[in-house]
Amino acid sequence: MTKIKVRFAPSPTGHMHIGNTRTALFNWLWAKKMGGEFMLRIDDTDFARSKKEYEDSMRESLKWLGLVWSSEARQSARFERYKEVTEKLIQDGRIYPCYETPEELEFKRKRALSKGLPPIYDRQALNYTKEDIANFEKEGRKPHYRFKLNDGEIKWNDAIRGEVKYEASNLSDPIIIREDGSYLYHLPSVIDDSDFGITHILRGEDHVTNTASQIQMFEAIGGFVPTFAHLPLLTGKEGKLSKRLGSLGVRELRADGVENMAICSYLAKLGTSEEIRSFYSLEDLAQTLDFSKIGRAQPKFDVEELKHFNVKHIHTMPFDAVKDRLKVNEEFWNDVKANLEKVEDVDVWNNICNGEVSPQVENKTLTDMAADLLPKEPWTDETFNVWLGEVKAKSGLKGKDLFHPIRLALTGEASGPELKTLLPLIGYKKAYERLKGNKA
RNA sequence: GGUCCCAUCGUCUAGUGGUUAGGACGCGGCCCUCUCAAGGCUGCAACACGAGUUCAAAUCUCGUUGGGAUCACCA
Numbered sequence: 382m383t384k385i386k387v388r389f390a391p392s393p394t395g396h397m398h399i400g401n402t403r404t405a406l407f408n409w410l411w412a413k414k415m416g417g418e419f420m421l422r423i424d425d426t427d428f429a430r431s432k433k434e435y436e437d438s439m440r441e442s443l444k445w446l447g448l449v450w451s452s453e454a455r456q457s458a459r460f461e462r463y464k465e466v467t468e469k470l471i472q473d474g475r476i477y478p479c480y481e482t483p484e485e486l487e488f489k490r491k492r493a494l495s496k497g498l499p500p501i502y503d504r505q506a507l508n509y510t511k512e513d514i515a516n517f518e519k520e521g522r523k524p525h526y527r528f529k530l531n532d533g534e535i536k537w538n539d540a541i542r543g544e545v546k547y548e549a550s551n552l553s554d555p556i557i558i559r560e561d562g563s564y565l566y567h568l569p570s571v572i573d574d575s576d577f578g579i580t581h582i583l584r585g586e587d588h589v590t591n592t593a594s595q596i597q598m599f600e601a602i603g604g605f606v607p608t609f610a611h612l613p614l615l616t617g618k619e620g621k622l623s624k625r626l627g628s629l630g631v632r633e634l635r636a637d638g639v640e641n642m643a644i645c646s647y648l649a650k651l652g653t654s655e656e657i658r659s660f661y662s663l664e665d666l667a668q669t670l671d672f673s674k675i676g677r678a679q680p681k682f683d684v685e686e687l688k689h690f691n692v693k694h695i696h697t698m699p700f701d702a703v704k705d706r707l708k709v710n711e712e713f714w715n716d717v718k719a720n721l722e723k724v725e726d727v728d729v730w731n732n733i734c735n736g737e738v739s740p741q742v743e744n745k746t747l748t749d750m751a752a753d754l755l756p757k758e759p760w761t762d763e764t765f766n767v768w769l770g771e772v773k774a775k776s777g778l779k780g781k782d783l784f785h786p787i788r789l790a791l792t793g794e795a796s797g798p799e800l801k802t803l804l805p806l807i808g809y810k811k812a813y814e815r816l817k818g819n820k821a
Numbered sequence: 822g823g824u825c826c827c828a829u830c831g832u833c834u835a836g837u838g839g840u841u842a843g844g845a846c847g848c849g850g851c852c853c854u855c856u857c858a859a860g861g862c863u864g865c866a867a868c869a870c871g872a873g874u875u876c877a878a879a880u881c882u883c884g885u886u887g888g889g890a891u892c893a894c895c896a
Contacts, residue, residue, distance in 0.1 A: 392896045427895065483894060490892080499823035500892055525894050542826075551824045552892075559894045566896045589825070590891045613827080614889070654834050656845040676834070678827050679889060686832075686846075693846095696859070719859045766855095773855065784856030796857040 385417030385580045389443075389450070390570065392424045393435040397442035397631040399682060400585065400615055403648045407583050407612060409448045410649065413667035417580070421450035422573060425457045426564045442631040446641045447663050454577065456569050462576070463569050466602055467526070467558065475601045476557065478524035479506035480517040502527070502553040526558040528568065528598060535593045540581070540610035540672045547593040555594050571595050575604030586611040610672060613652060615682040629684060638723030639687065642666075642702070643694040647687050652680030659694045661702040695721050716806070720798050730797070734806040738793045740815040744786040747776050751787055752816035758809045765801040790816050 389405040391397075397405075412419040421443070425431040443449070470476040481489070490500035506527070509517075517524075536546035557568040574582065582592075589611050599606045634644060642661055649666055650657040653674045660666040696719045700711040703724055707714060709731050717730040732738070742748060751772045756764060772787075773779055788800055791812060797803065804812060814821030 390896085394896080424896065430895075479894095481894095486894080494822060494892095497822050501823080502892090545825080547824070556894055561894085563894090565894070570896085585890090586826075587890055588896085591896090593825095611826095616889075651833065654844095657833070658845085674834095676827095678834090680833060683832075689847080720857095769855070779855055781856045786856095788856065794857095798858075799854075800856080801854090 383580060385412065385415045386420065386578055387412050387417060387581050387583060388420040388422045388574070388577070388579050389448070390422040390424045390573075391439055392427060392430070392566075393432060393439060394427065394430040395435055396438045399629045399631070399634075399648070401439075402442070402446065402631055402644065403612065403615065404584055405443060405448050406446070406645055406648055407610075407670070409663070410667040410670045411581065411583060413664060414670050418452065419448075419450050420577060420579070421453040422577075423453070423455045423457075424566060424570065425455060426566055426569055428457075428563060431457075438632065442635075445635060446631065446645060452577075454573060456564075456573065459569065459573065460564070463564055463572055466572050467568070470528070470601060471526075473601065475529050476526050477506055477529055478514075478526055479556075480509070480514070480522050480524055481505070482522070499551065500553075501551070504529075504554065523560045523562075525556055525560045527554040528557050528594065528601075530554050530594055530597055535596055537592065537596060537606070537609055539589075540583075540608055541613075541675050542586075542589070542611055542677065545589065545592075547590070549593070549597070552590065552594055555591075567591065567595060568598060571598040571604070572602065574607060575599060575602060578605075579607050580605075581608045581610065583610045583612065585614050587614060612675065613677060613679045615651075616679045617682065634684075634687075637688070638725065639691045640694055640698075640724065643691040644687070646694065647690050651682065652676050652678075657690060659690075659697060661699060692722050695724060698724075713806070716802050717798050720796070729794075733792050733794070733797075734803065737820060738811075738815060739820045740791065740818055741789040741793055742786075742818045743789050744782075745818065747772070747778060747783070747786050748790045748816045748818065750775060751790075752813050755809065755813055755816065760805055760809075765804050769800075787816070790818070 387408040389408050391401055391405075409419050411417070421440075423436055425436070467476060486502075489503065493500045507529075530549045530552055532549050534546055535549055536544060539545050555565070555567045557565050559565065573579075592609050592611070596606055631644070635641070642663070643659065645663060645666060646660045647657055649660075649670070653671075653676065655669070655674055660669075698718060700707075700714050703714070704711070706724065707727060709727060713731070713734075714727065717727060720730075721727060740748075751768075754771050754775070755768055769783075769787075773783055776783065784800065785795070788797070789795065791800065791807060792803065793815075807815075811821045
């Protein structure tokens with residue numbers, strides 16, 4: 382059995398978004414689970430839209446997510462190779478020149494549609510005479526090229542969708558070279574997958590039809606046909622795949638305090654029969670990947686749900702998973718994590734316990750009394766209960782009337798970890814001053 | 822419009838002819854805490870529609886409706 386190799390092949394025409402991330406993640410997880418290799422390939426054949434800035438941004442997001450790659454390639458650096466293959470394919474009669482303008486093509490499509498016909502390319506270019514071509518050249522028209530699909534049934538066994546088949550006659554011959562000589566994604570992608578020994582192609586189901594034509598390309602260049610797996614596309618809350626989903630960037634999520642492993646856990650399990658639960662390492666998550674548990678329907682992605690999941694993810698996050706980013710020790714982390722909405726908020730509590738806080742005085746009589754009753758250190762586990770019992774007895778207050786003013790005075794916040802946990806962390810001196818209404 | 826895919830609680834899903842249609846998330850209630858949060862328990866809630874096959878259909882067949890993908894000189 383050959384070693385498996387997968388690739389994530391983004392086009393640097395935007396930042397990493399949730400759809401991209403999901404594809405990259407599944408590829409990475411599959412490689413990890415199978416002990417294979419994960420490759421990054423920059424599909425920058427579209428000069429007009431590709432930008433270095435986006436490429437850098439994607440690399441950064443990928444690294445932040447933990448989706449590291451062990452090798453990489455760039456399509457714009459491989460044009461010589463594509464040209465070589467193309468020339469051979471032209472000789473084989475699998476690639477042919479066409480001279481229609483985009484406008485003419487658009488017109489043909491519209492006309493076909495209005496007649497109730499499928500807007501499939503009519504292969505008019507296959508019937509050009511030498512004179513036709515000479516005339517086009519004389520007009521100054523430059524050819525674009527299409528890959529000729531052979532008639533017949535194309536089928537493959539999709540790792541997610543099972544057996545898939547298409548009749549080639551229902552497909553358009555894909556354009557593979559633009560009028561300006563640049564390549565479109567189809568053929569370079571196949572050449573690269575073949576040259577780099579990609580064994581599995583996992584991508585969104587928007588590519589299923591492409592797969593049919595690409596299988597013929599793999600065969601035409603004499604390459605190994607990889608195994609395909611097509612993930613159902615994520616849809617937005619409203620049903621349609623919204624533009625918002627496309628623009629929902631990893632960078633924004635990160636800035637909002639969403640944890641990388643929350644994103645990965647959520648995306649890996651959404652749309653599967655497994656419950657969405659937190660994983661704290663990609664390796665653990667990888668072991669649970671199972672194509673047979675991926676549904677065929679399109680799951681709805683809801684960013685609010687992700688954010689909610691993220692909060693729970695933080696509440697149970699082990700110290701080891703965050704310690705590199707923390708200034709506090711394990712005990713402190715465990716005391717406050719269940720109240721955090723973002724990891725960085727641990728600083729807020731660190732400051733409340735160790736820094737200076739301006740107390741809010743809600744019931745001065747009560748907090749003054751509480752200050753006077755507060756025993757000096759050393760404290761024991763029972764100190765808080767004993768102290769509060771006295772305050773309760775003396776003030777006659779209980780429940781919220783009792784706790785709220787004290788919490789506000791002690792922490793300056795209306796909610797947070799249990800006061801019993803917090804008090805020892807704050808210490809006598811600060812606690813006393815704050816209860817007295819002084820900044821401390 | 823052609824081709825392909827899909828359809829079970831609000832959401833993600835289990836279910837492969839006989840189930841009180843199960844779980845998870847969310848939502849409601851209760852409990853725990855002398856407060857909030859966190860936590861525990863519990864409740865509400867679904868087979869898109871219509872035929873057919875069958876003793877029996879969420880499950881099989883056909884149709885309808887609805888959703889999605891693709892049919893780009895984007896990837």
